């Protein structure tokens with residue numbers, strides 16, 4: 082996910098980079114395109130103007146030549162003047178006048194428009210003199226500098242030397258345009274970008290002949306263009322002194338230059354070789370750039386809009402992705418059923434505690450007893466509801482700093498700060514009391530047992546696995562000891578390891594003939610033999626000899642070996658006792674211990690009946706010893722089963738009575754025939770008032786319901802006497818007899834009963 086998250090922004094940045102490049106590229110191309118277009122337009126304009134100008138000049142030269150010849154040949158000055166007037170009247174707007182001058186500088190004739198200038202000797206007039214003199218040296222028409230020969234205005238003169246057939250100079254024909262009219266021929270629509278300042282500069286002496294931006298009355302025309310300015314222009318044109326004007330003749334040439342004021346100018350120039358002038362069109366680059374900017378700005382806006390959209394799109398994708406990621410993360414870290422954080426989350430939280438907190442922690446492992454039973458009997462839907470309810474109850478009874486996790490199945494873990502054993506124990510008991518309270522689901526009411534194992538950080542484990550294992554071990558210890566809550570202790574670790582060995586070796590115990598039975602006699606208050614309790618024994622070399630049943634039976638239960646082992650015990654006990662009863666013709670009761678798992682195993686009842694039938698023993702002689710711990714499990718089912726067994730005539734004995742934590746009120750729901758007063762009470766009966774009271778009340782309960790009372794673990798006459806006094810019916814214990822091998826039992830019976 083993180084990769085994708087990074088990738089999506091990477092894609093965005095790549096796209097952004099691409100669009101920036103695109104924008105840059107587009108802008109540059111746009112600039113170049115615009116420049117090309119702009120240059121093209123400039124070229125077109127200057128071509129057009131130059132064409133017009135050049136044809137005007139050539140036409141004018143022809144007229145001047147032809148007319149000049151003719152006028153010079155006339156001898157009547159009046160005729161001459163008329164001829165020149167006619168010429169002037171062809172376009173009085175443009176032409177200010179014409180004149181013919183003898184090579185000496187004397188005026189031969191002059192058109193009426195120039196009459197005032199009659200007094201002038203052209204050689205005297207600075208502005209006119211040089212073109213006059215120059216025209217004498219040339220065959221072609223020559224352009225003069227603007228000047229004002231009369232008060233009527235500034236004119237632009239042109240002159241042509243008139244020669245006879247031998248080439249001898251006869252006269253100079255002069256003409257002039259009104260500068261203002263002439264200037265107007267170069268005007269263009271100022272709205273057009275290419276419409277710019279036009280200049281005509283005489284190359285011979287750098288004098289400006291025309292400048293569209295300078296009025297004809299301007300002093301500007303009286304001065305030659307600044308030498309260095311002119312050189313700059315030539316430099317911009319890549320002027321090559323060797324090549325001279327040739328490359329620029331009649332061909333437009335684009336250039337970029339800086340003027341005196343450091344303005345950048347985009348120019349185009351064309352050179353007229355015949356009349357020796359530059360036609361120059363220049364526009365400030367800034368004007369062009371402004372236009373470029375305008376266009377680029379459009380791109381830029383498009384770019385910005387596009388990128389904002391792109392950004393929003395990516396942000397949207399990102400946020401939906403982020404949401405999805407959060408959801409996935411939540412799913413990965415939470416249990417879907419109860420909404421509690423899961424094992425994954427526990428691991429993560431624990432990892433975050435790399436720096437372990439400086440206070441200790443208590444990790445509480447909670448396991449519901451026989452939760453599988455709920456699923457099996459009421460269906461998974463019901464099981465799910467119960468789990469939700471359990472989660473709700475746990476959450477409800479937590480303190481602020483506590484964290485709860487569901488590890489899966491019916492296993493829950495609570496992590497809380499550890500203050501002291503007492504508080505943690507109290508909290509734990511309270512929590513267990515909450516979750517073992519009656520559940521009402523789909524109109525069914527039932528109770529579930531639960532046990533809690535507590536491991537402390539850092540004493541019981543420095544990492545999560547160790548802590549969980551310690552808590553798990555102490556949870557089993559709690560179950561084994563039938564306590565709601567149990568703290569982890571180091572010895573449990575050994576027990577745990579020993580249990581693993583037991584489990585392994587127990588699997589082959591029956592096949593290897595390591596399992597056998599012992600029988601402990603039971604007597605009535607007069608000492609008369611009335612029955613036996615069948616006690617299983619396991620002898621294994623690896624385990625160092627005899628393993629006590631209260632060690633391996635719970636392991637067998639946990640490991641699922643109990644149905645098989647239980648069947649073996651039942652078979653063997655019934656078979657041996659039936660044999661003895663047949664041999665001796667004695668009828669005595671045979672008590673068989675039934676473990677919880679065995680009891681709850683499917684088909685227990687049918688296999689029990691089958692074994693009894695096979696042994697041929699009377700139902701009424703058989704007693705099943707069950708412990709209160711059975712009622713940790715599914716009550717309803719057990720009550721039904723016990724009732725069914727009892728209806729077959731088999732008797733039921735409550736073993737270890739008074740040690741469990743389930744309610745005594747259970748008794749009236751059950752068809753119990755016998756209560757076994759636990760050894761722990763008998764042990765202390767002589768000197769502990771509590772034990773005495775407990776025994777007395779158990780006897781009272783039994784009496785009340787006509788239930789037989791059997792005291793176990795009787796080791797002395799005093800104990801037996803006291804129990805007799807309290808009203809106990811029957812006894813079992815070392816004082817009367819130890820558990821006996823089958824042959825020992827034969828001897829015992831021979832001794833005590835039959836003789």
Ligand code: C2E
Pocket residue numbers: 601615616617629630631634650673674675676706736737760793794795796813814815816820
């Ligand atoms: P339990 O059912 O309470 O069995 C009585 C235990 O007390 C037996 O221990 C017996 O040897 C012992 N005992 C009898 N009289 C005295 C006495 O005067 N003093 C003392 N200190 N102990 C006495 P055992 O045989 O070690 O069995 C321990 C437990 O193992 C049993 O407790 C029972 O819960 C379980 N167990 C034994 N055999 C079987 C079996 O065949 N099936 C099942 N499911 N559990 C069995």
Ligand code: CA
Pocket residue numbers: 614674706736
């Ligand atoms: Ca027993």
Ligand code: CA
Pocket residue numbers: 736737757759760793
């Ligand atoms: Ca017992």
